[in-house]
Amino acid sequence: MKIAFYGSSLVSSYWNGAATYYRGILHALARRGYDITFYEPDAFDRQQHRDIDAPDWCRSVVYPATEEGLRGVLAEAGGADIVVKANGVGVFDRELLEGVVARARPGALRLFWDVDAAATLDEMRADALHPVLAALPDLEMVLTYGGGPPVVGAYEGFGAAACVPVYNALDPATHHPVPADDRFACDLAFLGNRLPDREARVEEFFLRPAASLSDRRFLIGGNGWETKAMPANVRHRGHVYTAEHNAFNASPLAVLNVARDSMAHVGFSPATRVFEAAGAAACLITDAWEGIEQFLKPDDEVLVARDGQDVADHLAALTPERAKAIGEAALRRVLAEHTYELRGAQVDALFKAAMAERRVAA
Known part of the structure; x- marks a missing residue:
């Protein structure tokens, strides 16, 4: 057809x-x-x-x-x-x-x-x-x-x-685990374009934790952020091409997903970034939205944050060993159920x- x-x-x-x-x-x-x-x-x-x-x-x-x-x-x-x-x-x-x-x-x-x-x-x-x-x-x-x-x-x-x-x-031929890349090394990375119905949530879930954890390194990728005022420990990467997504996800201690306002309100709307990160065996921290259990199990396959303080608490408690275990569990889940x-x-x-x-x- x-x-x-x-x-x-x-x-x-x-x-x-x-x-x-x-x-x-x-x-x-x-x-x-x-x-x-x-x-x-x-x-x-x-x-x-x-x-x-x-x-x-x-x-x-x-x-x-x-x-x-x-x-x-x-x-x-x-x-x-x-x-x-x-x-x-x-x-x-x-x-x-x-x-x-x-x-x-x-x-x-x-x-x-x-x-x-x-x-x-x-x-x-x-x-x-x-x-x-x-x-x-x-x-x-x-x-x-x-x-x-x-x-x-x-x-x-x-x-x-x-x-x-x-x-x-997930398309495992496109998004999969790769060695860490120093260009994307940090404690928490976020990838997403600057959009009106996302910006306030990025301020809460990404910039607020960055301001409270001045000794940690943060990385933001995506279009439009170059004019946004940010804490000194946040580095802006600009547009990240699809071919770089695996390294972007695999190199930080953890990566962050932030839903747009409308999707967070409705729920049951995992962004492409959720599966790309899981495909790279990244430790994902996501803002809370209804239905997440249908895709990844909280605490075992993903860390869920209600606000910026939760993000900061997750990051402060996260060890490389636990981050690795969460990322590997997420990869197993998406390969089995979400390709x-x-x-x-x-x-x-x-x-x-x-x-x-x-x-x-x-």
């Missing part, structure tokens, strides 16, 4: 936290025989900060971020069996979603894949004319990056025919079931 997937970027993680999610799931689907084309706009300097070349398992189409470029890629939607619009493309999001609905051939599956469901749902509650609300009656399925029962219930309440979370996971191969099998089953229902209905 042919998939036409309209997303932010497959080849670049620059201002694009969903890149490894797309790569992991779509590569797993390609291994199951799907013929995939990924359409992404040339926008936000992503093409100047590529992490990977166009993969051999997927046709990659980079189109000009113009109305003419948009028309060109939407014209190809009619040749696919499954047409997917992901949220957060950044340009022509409304037009892409409307185009997917209008241009898909009769009998094709039309999907919205939401990699920021909590925020999208907040927008829908505030805007009765939101494009996703308008599209839901014509979509066979909504897939989400996470969110658990609260997100499923909200989407179905808005009229989605089906809503299924497809959680982040993109397993997520690919889940999505494959969803697609086949939906196609079978269409045939019966026809």
